[in-house]
Amino acid sequence: MSSNLDLFYAVIPAGGVGSRLWPLSRASQPKFLHDVAGTGETLLRSTWLRLTPLCSADRIMVVTGCKHADEVRSQLPELDESNIVLETEGRDSTAAIGLAAAILERRHPGAIIGSFAADHLVHSDVRFRRAVREAVAAAEDDYIVTLGIQPVEASTAFGYIRAGEPLVIEDAPSARAVEAFVEKPKLATARRYLASGEYLWNAGMFIARARRLLEVLAENAPELAAGIEEIADAWDTDARDEVTARVWPGLEKIAIDYTVAEPAAKQGALAVIPGFFGWDDVGDFAAVSRVHLGADSDAEINVIGDVDRVVSTGSTGLVIGQTERIIAVAGIPNVIVVDTPDALLVTTREHAQDVKQIVAALGKSEHPEVL
């Protein structure tokens, strides 16, 4: 079954601040550069290690912001300099993944690419790789393929994928057609989705022939596709900087879900491989708490940091300590305390999403420098 990996290249879009993880995650030090799950590795490094058994280090491309280049190089010393695509500014996932696809198609005609965000958590790397292998097989059959996550709760935080008929594809026995993409639902709808067994979480993982992906893109966002191709033409030449500086800032900011995945679904060109590998986007501190605590989540205060410096009474939740300070919590269930040298966050699991408002307020405050 491993023969179909001969053409496989991985792309890691490493963007997005993860603002609901402030003050752990900052504009200068975003979520993917942190070990937010307490695994001992940053999310970026975990993503890298999850992929290297599928493709050698020289086949992994990272797309990230210029200001994160040094940190990415330091966390991924095996990453080839030619495989770092630096963005002067973020232009959303179509531009990022599209450019990587266009560069890789030029360098390795016929390449099958898989795009995997740098800031998600996967529990079973083995099951993840098994799903990717199936996805690559389906991509060889010219499908655009996504990995759909088997829901474990009626989450309203993710978009959903409605799975259709099983597809008959060699080496991809679990592949199914995708009937539709659905935006983040209300709770009642999410419950219905979960009960039906026909819905999967959209984790934004796409596998396809680079050429196929670019074709679908060109059909649905021709201007954006043309800009990407123009930059890709210049990428491995002396004209890279000039063309990129001229074209990149004008590219439409739009998620690849809208430019490629949804149109492909409508054409019957999108397949999904259901994933049972345990996945979390670790989007807020409730998620950090969940992935860090596992089943024991209601037991007591859990600590990421020096447990000897945390004292609590009548409290449950999570304390993230990044300073030398003593942290004491009394009488707050489900508390979240994030203690960093220049900023402190105090909230509860139930209000983990409210950090977005905090970040918005800080942006307008006297101290936007802490964002």
Next chain:
Amino acid sequence: MSSNLDLFYAVIPAGGVGSRLWPLSRASQPKFLHDVAGTGETLLRSTWLRLTPLCSADRIMVVTGCKHADEVRSQLPELDESNIVLETEGRDSTAAIGLAAAILERRHPGAIIGSFAADHLVHSDVRFRRAVREAVAAAEDDYIVTLGIQPVEASTAFGYIRAGEPLVIEDAPSARAVEAFVEKPKLATARRYLASGEYLWNAGMFIARARRLLEVLAENAPELAAGIEEIADAWDTDARDEVTARVWPGLEKIAIDYTVAEPAAKQGALAVIPGFFGWDDVGDFAAVSRVHLGADSDAEINVIGDVDRVVSTGSTGLVIGQTERIIAVAGIPNVIVVDTPDALLVTTREHAQDVKQIVAALGKSEHPEVL
């Protein structure tokens, strides 16, 4: 009416850590050395300023721990060195006030002393002084006098004084006999006390002729009284250090309520002047919150510190910021956050008393140095 102040001397016992105010209050920097009410002055300095219109600076004696001597001198530069009584270790209020009384009686025979804790808050200094003047008049009539605080709520945090018949004393028109001292009551009892109008809070403020106070003490705690007199005899001689070192550590640790006030009440020798001056012992962060916020207490987050560094959403309560950090609070009503350079406390007004357990836990932890 001011003539009866000719014999008046004030004693300020400045002891007690105020452990429910950790991490603001520390063993090395106790409550009375802080501006916990946000008035712009420390509680010790406020107490001093409240008294100096009643008696000149050279008539105020401060009893405090050796380790606080420098800070007390720095906060009270007008304090005469001969009026600082330093304790090598705390022996509770009978020893502290008794020794001050015995020293003052020797220096100024016939002295009337008033003892006022260094760590309480009074809202109306003018009304306070009017009450003290009445108390001094009653003390001239040989009563042991206490100021009883008119309750404003059914508090279970204070002991109560049951007021009896009005006394007929010149220049003390509001003086009443004290029928009994009552320990901190349960809530239902406290409500009954409040409704009856016959009960006052015991704020531990005593005014009496020094000689009278020492007589009552000698009747009820003869050994303790003898030890105090022995130290006082040596105090203004070369033998002070030797005698104090020998006798002080053996003195019984007991509150003056039990050795003087309660026995005097039983003898009909205790008078009370009801006080309407607004008083708070600022014993925990709920109290800090209360005295700092006043009527606006449910409105929003209140800040002691740099308000520009605090951001909140869906929260009410109090943030005390003593660092340069940004403090963000999301979704916690009645929150208390105390942010100091080496320790952080997060709790709620409802759990302000639980800080005691935090302090106890820290005492047994790896980091007792933060207490």
